[in-house]
Amino acid sequence: MKNTIKTNKKELTAAFAIILMMLTAISIAKILGTTFADNTFEYANGEYIITDDAQLEVQFTGVSKKTVTSVVIPATIKINEQNYKVTGIKANVLKSNKKVKKLTVGENVRVIGKKAFYGCKNLKSITINTFNLKSKTVGTAAFKGLNAKVVVTVPENKLAAYKKIFKAKGLTGKKQAVKGRKIETEEKEDKNEELDPNRDIPSPTTMFTIDDYFGLMSNIREEDGYSVGDSIPITAGFQMSDLMYGKWTTRTADGNGFWFRCNNCQKMFDNQDDYNRSVGYLIDGCSDTSYVFGQDYSKPFTAWHWNPDDRACSATFHIRLPEGLSYKEGSLKMFRMIKKEVESSAYHVDVNGQDISITVDNIKDTAFHPGHIADDISFTLDTELNSNAAAINTVTASMSYDNGTGVKTLDMGSAIIYAATMKFRNTDINGNDISGAKFALYKYKTLKSGNVYYDKWVKVLDNITGNPCVIAGLSNGKYRLVQTAAPDGYKKMSNYEFNISMSGSGGNIDNLSVDDGNRYPWEYPWDIDLETGVVSTTIVNN
Secondary structure (H helix, E strand, O other): OEEEEEEOOOOHHHHHHHHHHHHHHHHHHHHHOOOOOOOEEEEOOEEEEEEEOOOOEEEEEEEOOOOOOEEEEOOEEEEOOEEEEEEEEOOOOOOOOOOOOEEEEOOOOOEEOOOOOOOOOOOOEEEEOOOOOOHHHEOOOOOOOOOOOOEEEEEHHHHHHHHHHHHHOOOOOOOOEEEEEOOOOOOOOOOOOOOOOOOOOOOOEEEEEOOOOOOOOOOOOEEOOOOOOOEEEEEEEEEOOHHHOEEEEEEEEOOOEEEEEEOOOOOEEOOHHHHHHHHHOOOOOOOOOOEEEEEEOOOOEEEEEEEEOOOOOEEEEEEEOOOOEEEOOOOOEEEEOOOOEOOHHHEEEEEEOOEEEEEEOOOOOOOOOOOOOOOOEEEEEEEEEOOOOOOEEEEEEEEEEEOOOOEEEEEEEEEEEEOEEEEEEEEOOOOOEOOOOEEEEEEEEEEEEOOEEEEEEEEEEEEEOOOOEEEEEEOOEEEEEEEEEOOOOOOOOOOEEEEEEEEEEOOEEEEEEEEOOOOOOEOOOOOEEOOOOEEEEEEEOO
């Protein structure tokens, strides 16, 4: 019996139809007395069951033939072209077996179940190659009732410890012996609590930009369009590797049920959950295309299976602001790619001067990736350009994360905000410096009210004093300098309007000019310093 129905992952109606068909297939299987794959496998003369698909671990569950006299439990077995470690031996696995005379226990075994070899009267030789056994990981009576002259050979530097353990677990005969021998391998630590140190997780994709773009494509790293008092959004984003959340492995499905086959890569799945996960976590060499669904009760097939990694992954993001920028308290927000805001309880923000830290306890929390898809995450914060801004204002970002195998740190890059500085010397008509003047600075801006845009002079600084009078944080645009108070004995000057034109790249100011409409434009090197971004002139009071 074989049926096929063409479906598309994005068609919900078809998805519901598939689920209905799956339930039907399960019901039929139960009626016929058939079952789906149960993760049990045969290898050489042994039988095994997968205990941890994510860590690629199996347990020895018995011999495949009753006539086997020599049992070898290897370090690893191969399942669907992948090596699985044999880390456990099932309880009662050889209990009262009268055929087995020789037993070898592989180097990755760390658990032996209770009464595993109980009553093996003819078992005369046992070779233990593992360094990982502890009293608490060897079950009660596991070595009880063996041949009266059994010899157990163990790693030499484990002789004393293993003698004590095996005696407590039943090896108490007067002529039963435990002997040591040298094994050409390093002693391994107990891995009961280990988090797979050999697992190499690719670095996440990151972005960092002067922008309020919620995503991973924007890359505005240099900006010269902001002036003193302006709010400047800074956005950083990341997407963790799929392997942070799990990985794809394969297993043998027994053919007693439904299947999905990818029309693009021809890979097959034996259940709805793995089919759905393939939408979010694509298998190498595959793309999101249509699938074929069917039922086949005739033969086994290789099924792809998603193994989730549920270990928490903490992450910390560091933003360093230059002195010319200040963080707007409470402005930081985190979003998923779909622009859905993440609840603030899922992360913590700490501000220490110019340093901002954003800490996430577990980036795998459903607040960041709902369902089974690792979503793109971005966070945006608002800063303000100050009147002490330099010509080159550099913002830097980095990311540190710990997936259980150690902390990794990534440089997310830097972004530059360029700003010019105007330096006004206040003199009388004879060129003598005078003091006591105050100024206000306006910028001509386009504002929006509802759907209506309009232009207006907006005050950006007030009570500017000093001689010379220095105003930093100026970008491209039209400005008006207003003398709000003249020095004693002098008249206020007329409003002074000027246009600034500037641009920068690669950490340098490329162009900078000022035109006041009443004189020739100031040109480098007379009144303009490209290195410092300072333009100098003189204001005369009568």
